Amino acid sequence: MSKDEKIIVSACLVGEKCRFDGRAKKISNLVDFVKGCQVLAICPELEGGLGVPRPKAFIDSGTGKDVLEGRAEVINEKGEVVTENFIAGARKTLKLALANDVKRVILKSKSPSCGFGLVYNHDKLVEGNGVTAELLFKHGIKVVVV
Ligand code: SF4
Numbered sequence: 001m002s003k004d005e006k007i008i009v010s011a012c013l014v015g016e017k018c019r020f021d022g023r024a025k026k027i028s029n030l031v032d033f034v035k036g037c038q039v040l041a042i043c044p045e046l047e048g049g050l051g052v053p054r055p056k057a058f059i060d061s062g063t064g065k066d067v068l069e070g071r072a073e074v075i076n077e078k079g080e081v082v083t084e085n086f087i088a089g090a091r092k093t094l095k096l097a098l099a100n101d102v103k104r105v106i107l108k109s110k111s112p113s114c115g116f117g118l119v120y121n122h123d124k125l126v127e128g129n130g131v132t133a134e135l136l137f138k139h140g141i142k143v144v145v146v
Pocket of ligand 1: 010011012013018019020042043044045046108111113114
């Protein structure tokens with residue numbers, strides 16, 4: 001990885017306590033891996049206006065692609081629809097990526113925002129991407145999850 005490369009990383013992976021439960025998911029190897037790169041840490045759910053802690057959310061009956069295309073909603077465990085927050089966070093993350101010529105991102109696996117390849121649909125893991133991961137992927141950005 002080039003030292004000049006700017007890379008977006010899910011903020012919880014580099015120690016920010018931004019998860020729904022108020023915790024981080026710091027990956028120490030990741031901190032070593034991105035050392036020297038310009039790391040742009042972002043939490044799409046906070047960028048979308050949600051707080052910490054917040055009720056756990058999941059994509060209802062679909063994937064991030066379905067959410068972006070208007071076929072599915074993101075719902076939290078209180079039954080509130082938070083789709084607009086997730087879409088707003090995804091758009092802000094894409095904006096950050098485009099403004100900084102980001103080609104690759106490292107995101108947190110299985111999250112309804114950041115997950116790539118597998119995401120939670122209620123309590124079940126299904127094939128598909130989170131809302132932010134899908135939007136970045138759609139714009140040609142390489143997504144890696146840890
Ligand atoms: S939205 Fe992404 S960055 Fe924010 S807490 Fe969830 S997985 Fe981490």
